[in-house]
Amino acid sequence: MTSVMGTRMLRKEDPKLLTGENKFIDDIHAPGELWMGMVRSPMAHAKITSIDTSGAEGMPGVHSVYTGAQLQDMGIGVGALPCAWPVTEDMVNPPHLPVAVGEAKHVGEIVAVVLASSRYEAADAAEHVVVDYDELPTVSSLADAVKDEAMAHSDLGTNKAFHWPLDPNPEGTAAAFANAAHTVKAEFIQQRLICAPMEPRGCLAIPSPAGGEITFYSATQVPHILKVMIAATTGIAESKIRVIAPSVGGGFGGKLNVDPDAILSVTLANHIGLPVRWTESRSEAAGSSHQGRGQIQHIEAAADENGKLTAVKVHLDADMGAYMMLITPGVPLLGSFLYTGVYDIPNLSFTCDGWFTNMVSTDAYRGAGRPEASYAIERVMDIMAGQVGITPEEIRARNYIAGGEAFENHEAASTLVFDSGHYRPAHDRALEMAKVADLRAEQARRRDAGETKQLGIGMCTYVEICGLAPSRALGGLNYGAGGWEHATVRILPTGKVEVVSGSTPHGQGHETAWSMIIADKMGVDPNDVEVLHSDTAKSPLGLDTYGSRSLAVGGVAIAMAADKVIEKAKLIAAHQFEAAPEDVEFDAGSFSVAGTPAKSVHIQELGFAAFAAHDLPDGMEPNLQEQVSFDPPNFAFPFGTHVAVVEIDTETGGVELLDYIGVDDCGHQVNPLIVEGQVHGGIVQGAAQALYEEAVYDEYGNPLNPSFMDYLVPSAAEMPSIKLDSTVTPSTTNPLGVKGVGEAGTIGSAAAVINAICDGLSPYGVTDIEMPATPKRIWEAINSNGGAA
């Protein structure tokens, strides 16, 4: 049988999704269910002076109404929501109750909750709860938070939540700057982004009639983590909680939190003995779901006379929002290790201050800290190239780790060890595919002709940290959990293979990829493999999906468990052959004795032998089932080169993304079809940050663009077709040599697009443009210098 690994196998997930048979959270119902209607604060920071629920209580379909204070009195859902990443010993972490008591700290914070028989009745009743507020001073931007004048939390006396340094060699950095021939100093703003998976969040908590068990359906990326956290927050015994993530319609980080709605639905369902559900509305999400990014980056770089960088110094101000959610404080720190990018820069000094604001919390969004870091260093490389007088291509070539040649185990200035890399081939291939020489000629022609529409070419050579994560490394960062992943592989009596996955898909195609790994290892038909996942009753152990970890940790665990099954099956085969195990060979699913291939047994046949257990080797336990918890020894470091080509209308400031080229290296690929899909989507999300998306707040902390009417998730009309290729540099971190690709596109594309715009505008004296690069910002940048090219 030829191996399916590396083939473009069509996805097993697709038929249900293409026919509407599939069940997302809002498609699942329980008899007697009640809908939660949330009463949310319209004020960003205010004292709650009174809440009158009487208007809602008599309304049709209304079961009950609860304020935060009432829930406290009843002892329901009183536990603060968890933050699993207290990044420093003295991090400030004000309690985040599911329903506010006393004060509201951001627009959208829940102040009361209605239970009613239908979604319409719940929404109607929530509108009839009357709340009086006394407005308090509001911190409506990160820039304001840093001033530390108005306080996001009245009682804290400061907005600063923590100070976190990463400075392995301060003397080295100081010396590098003292001796630099060139320095660059820049400030970049990473605007807040709305995660916006197409499926809004939602949940359904179903209590059992007796016994105290609760089944919790959630549109979540992290059912296993959620189970632990619900237990820790509510006091319900972990063994009584079953969490099921049905089909989940995208996440991008936006569905990895422990949100107020989760704790409320579980605790209220438990209290009243009826199922309780909630589905977020899109406009509600701006105040009910965490957002991404929200940073101000102060970065300085030093270089010698040839443009060889010698040090990078970064101070990050990071917007936490109103509360610390699950990994809010850790997200900016995930980028700290990547401010030297793919370059051999010997010194890195990094500090991060976390700040509270009166906006909804920030937390993970595709890339989580790493796109921000990649953006900053890649912008700096272009600016430095301009200063040194060399091209963006040349400055990168001069700075690559190992001179762009293949390497393994490179210790970066951050002290992290890059597993493997080979940067120059991706660089060369991307420039070749983009036909950069032709583009430069066309650019020169347009400039000479003074044409209205100017061309810009930008590149980004990124590296990312994925395969989160070695548990010890997480421990060193004070993260409250490990980074392993668990897998079980069993051959059933009928010969079918059952895989239990601890990592949890929400669009990535785990069922297909895991089936391919098993098919390759065991020599079985991928259609004979069934993958169980996303249900803590079927898959009790797992750490779920985020940080491009599924394949590099979870997929590897599956491959290792398959190896153990094969090892045991070999002993059974040897027993049947009356041969020594070392004389038994395994090839394409069949065991045979070396030299006598005519006599063979297929591994799937041994499923029944192990199940029946009539004739197993002495002392062997029945059944063919093995499990592995794989804790990776290191992260994996995928990389790539992206090139963006933009056309800028210098009269209107409008930008069109004409062409986009990505050459990515994620190590060995299980299924290139899936890899390409991940990269396409990632590129568009990063380009959208560069060009369109920003969660905008007014001075009172009101979200100004909460709906899809005005939050500009790009459509097909804004995006070009994308040209992709790949190189393969196997990871040394895991036996499959795989790296991870979920976030790669996003990590490469924002910088490539902005570099292209700045390149196109360089004749106008423009050296930087803030994201999103709106027509207004571009027009102003062009015209701030009198408009003269």
Next chain:
Amino acid sequence: MDVSMTVNGTAQSHDVEPRTLLVHHIRDGLGLTGTNVGCDSSSCGACTVHLDGQSVKSCTVLAVQANGSDITTIEGLADTARSAGNATGDQDWHPMQEAFQQCHALQCGYCTPGMVMASVAFLEENPNPTEAEIREGLEGNLCRCTGYHNIIKAVQSVAGGDA
């Protein structure tokens, strides 16, 4: 109010609240949950169905407005192709469903029913579109996973007749 409509070839009659959106009637009233809701401003197109042969965002239509109409949802799409004799592939699907799988034009699948329905209706209006026309034609349907690249390829492959 009594509302009657033919949905995926079956006559349906229900008493609905006058304010009920067509999409909620389809999902909650008729139990056809393949049609999804992705926003509350008629921006995302996840709820796209065919109403008397035209694609509409079913969140912009009240159920009562659809009284007397003929509706096709994603659940009924393959049957329309089978009736028309142009179902295709191992699954005997509508060519657009088949093309979406072949081209990997879906990931999480949430926008997919609406995207497929919009694509089918688009090609009925413009059977031989350019890439730019496809992109413009699907501008009312948002996808967060695919970057649209493979969706465009899928529509092109059906338009080109080689799906």
